[in-house]
Amino acid sequence: MFLARVVGRVWATAKDPSLESRKLLVLQPITPDGRERGRTVVAVDAVGAGAGEVVYWCRGRESSFPFLPGEVTTDATVVGIVDQISLAQS
Amino acid sequence: MLLARVVGTVVATRKDPRLDGKKLLVLRHISAEGADEAGYVVAVDTVGAGFRERVLTVAGSSARMAQGCRDCPVDAAVVGIIDQVELDDKP
Numbered sequence: 258m259f260l261a262r263v264v265g266r267v268w269a270t271a272k273d274p275s276l277e278s279r280k281l282l283v284l285q286p287i288t289p290d291g292r293e294r295g296r297t298v299v300a301v302d303a304v305g306a307g308a309g310e311v312v313y314w315c316r317g318r319e320s321s322f323p324f325l326p327g328e329v330t331t332d333a334t335v336v337g338i339v340d341q342i343s344l345a346q347s
Numbered sequence: 348m349l350l351a352r353v354v355g356t357v358v359a360t361r362k363d364p365r366l367d368g369k370k371l372l373v374l375r376h377i378s379a380e381g382a383d384e385a386g387y388v389v390a391v392d393t394v395g396a397g398f399r400e401r402v403l404t405v406a407g408s409s410a411r412m413a414q415g416c417r418d419c420p421v422d423a424a425v426v427g428i429i430d431q432v433e434l435d436d437k438p
Contacts, residue, residue, distance in 0.1 A: 263435075264379070264434055264435055264437075265379060265432060265433050265434035265435055266432075266433045267350075267403065267427075267429060267431070267432050267433075268429070268430040268431040268432075268433070269403055269427035269428055269429050269430055270428070270430055271394045271395065271396075271427065271428040272394060272403070272426060272427035272428070273393060273394065273413050273414055273426040273427065274414060275412065275413075275414075276426060276427060281348075281403070281427075283379050283432065283434065296349075296376075296378065296384060297350075297378060297379045298348065298349060299348040299349065299350060299403060300348065301348075308435045309435060317407055317408070317409070318407060318408040318409050320409065321409060321412060328412045329412070330405055330409055330410070330412040330413045330414075330424070330426050331348060331405060331409055332348055332405045332406050332407050332409040332410075333348050
């Protein structure tokens with residue numbers, strides 16, 4: 258799983274039926290210390306995340322598992338909202 | 348899922364029979380702001396996307412869960428046509 262910040266939303270009327278009424282978020286992946294890293298991705302929201310929140314998300318086929326037994330065609334899903342990150346001092 | 352723009356189509360006569368009747372699109376990855384990014388991909392169209400439209404694409408085995416792609420040899424599918432990308436103001 259990876260950390261990201263929610264930076265926007267995507268609207269799509271014509272889409273796969275399994276994505277109907279799912280919220281699509283634009284994520285900017287970040288490092289544990291909050292720096293942006295890599296290209297933005299679009300993820301389905303499984304936890305009710307909102308603008309500006311730091312979240313963790315998973316990639317690949319496993320991203321459809323939060324919606325079981327439904328088969329949602331997604332390869333990125335927000336599966337948690339981060340409260341706090343503790344990093345060991347190096 | 349990644350954002351992409353339809354930049355072309357692929358025609359193939361000899362192909363896996365499970366791909367018969369499926370439209371193949373050439374996609375260029377784009378950023379959330381709409382700028383071209385590195386990388387092209389060929390994806391199966393499941394929503395009726397057209398030339399120059401901005402679309403949403405899934406990759407990997409999730410693509411087989413798209414409508415009509417069950418048990419097909421597909422690892423990229425177009426699953427949505429984008430109406431709007433709304434970006435929050437940077438703090």
